[in-house]
Amino acid sequence: MKTFEEKWTAWLDDQLSGRELSEFEASLPDKAAAHAEKAEAKKLGELLKRELSAHPLKNEEFFSHQLRETIVRETVEERPERVGRTPRSTWWTIPRLVSAGTASLAVFAICAVFVMHQERAPEESQYLTQILNARVDPSVSPNGTVSIFEVKQERVTVLWTEGLQTLPADYAAK
Amino acid sequence: MQTEATLAQSDVSELDLVKRCQSGDTEAFDELVIRYRTRVFGMIYNMVHSEQDAWDLAQESFLKAWKSIGRFRGQSSFYTWIYRIVMNVTIDWLRKKKIKGGDAEFDDAIQLREIDPASKTVPKTEALPHQAMERDEIRARIEKAIDQLSPEHRAVILMKEMDDMQYHEIAEALGCSIGTVMSRLFYARKKLQSLLRDVYENV
Numbered sequence: 001m002k003t004f005e006e007k008w009t010a011w012l013d014d015q016l017s018g019r020e021l022s023e024f025e026a027s028l029p030d031k032a033a034a035h036a037e038k039a040e041a042k043k044l045g046e047l048l049k050r051e052l053s054a055h056p057l058k059n060e061e062f063f064s065h066q067l068r069e070t071i072v073r074e075t076v077e078e079r080p081e082r083v084g085r086t087p088r089s090t091w092w093t094i095p096r097l098v099s100a101g102t103a104s105l106a107v108f109a110i111c112a113v114f115v116m117h118q119e120r121a122p123e124e125s126q127y128l129t130q131i132l133n134a135r136v137d138p139s140v141s142p143n144g145t146v147s148i149f150e151v152k153q154e155r156v157t158v159l160w161t162e163g164l165q166t167l168p169a170d171y172a173a174k
Numbered sequence: 175m176q177t178e179a180t181l182a183q184s185d186v187s188e189l190d191l192v193k194r195c196q197s198g199d200t201e202a203f204d205e206l207v208i209r210y211r212t213r214v215f216g217m218i219y220n221m222v223h224s225e226q227d228a229w230d231l232a233q234e235s236f237l238k239a240w241k242s243i244g245r246f247r248g249q250s251s252f253y254t255w256i257y258r259i260v261m262n263v264t265i266d267w268l269r270k271k272k273i274k275g276g277d278a279e280f281d282d283a284i285q286l287r288e289i290d291p292a293s294k295t296v297p298k299t300e301a302l303p304h305q306a307m308e309r310d311e312i313r314a315r316i317e318k319a320i321d322q323l324s325p326e327h328r329a330v331i332l333m334k335e336m337d338d339m340q341y342h343e344i345a346e347a348l349g350c351s352i353g354t355v356m357s358r359l360f361y362a363r364k365k366l367q368s369l370l371r372d373v374y375e376n377v
Binding site: 002003005006008009010012013015037040041043044045046047048049051052053055056057058060063064066067068070071072074 | 200203204207208211212215216219220225229232233236237240241309312313316331332334335336341353356357359360361363366367370371373374375377
């Protein structure tokens with residue numbers, strides 16, 4: 001259903017015909033005034049067409065030249081962006097994640113084995129035994145031995161000598 | 175050098191040119207520009223009333239057309255399609271200008287006329303000075319009246335009266351219904367009739 005404005009416009013532009021035209025004209029309260037307004041609208045249209053049509057574009061060739069230059073410039077500017085966008089590889093996603101995960105697990109396993117090995121290593125005995133025969137003169141005491149027993153925690157040191165004929169006065173066990 | 179007249183006579187169809195453009199042929203696009211640049215510029219000029227702004231907006235419109243030519247499916251004429259771009263660009267520009275409070279557009283037009291009063295708008299038959307002045311005054315009155323219309327009403331009345339476009343073509347170019355086009359035409363004509371009655375009655 002057309003509004004009055006739509007019908008009026010169509011009537012002014014001679015777009016109504018047949019039954020639609022007769023019905024519209026019959027609905028006009030003042031037919032003479034309507035036709036006068038239609039004539040005015042025609043005059044307005046002619047005035048606009050005459051005065052506004054074909055406003056010249058000066059420097060037409062320069063217009064096209066400027067446009068070509070802009071298109072070329074923008075195309076060149078867009079190219080590096082496209083190049084940067086397309087070659088993005090998916091290699092970093094799954095394969096590298098898998099290999100990185102495997103490497104991490106391997107490092108973790110090596111560290112774990114090393115730490116466990118360290119923990120299992122036998123503890124140093126609290127008893128330290130040194131055999132100090134260096135200071136025993138074999139010609140004087142051929143079967144002589146000197147041993148030292150030391151308990152660090154208890155701060156106890158025992159000097160054990162065997163087979164010594166004499167103990168030199170200046171002897172010092174180290 | 176090809177002119178618009180020779181191109182219009184050439185056998186190269188618009189659709190062929192569009193297809194070549196879609197495959198990246200800038201020379202084909204250049205031919206389309208040559209065909210439509212004057213009409214596009216003239217339409218924009220009558221919307222904005224400034225040669226420099228019309229030039230820039232026409233450049234922007236053609237550039238957008240080039241960028242989006244791949245989306246043209248040939249369901250309408252190329253001219254209607256590019257008019258849609260032209261209207262979007264120009265109406266957006268007018269709205270932004272209004273928001274910024276730029277009321278100087280009519281003054282710009284006066285300045286342009288002062289700089290170049292004997293432009294091609296003057297008939298080629300030598301007009302007497304008083305006739306030229308009278309013509310300038312009439313044009314100034316028309317431009318001032320058009321400036322009082324909303325961008326959408328300007329677009330509709332200019333496409334109809336200047337370019338003889340059909341309702342459905344205007345509707346396509348503006349992305350609205352035919353009913354809306356007819357309604358806008360109704361109000362735009364009423365407004366211009368009230369503003370320009372003395373002009374068209376006395377010319």
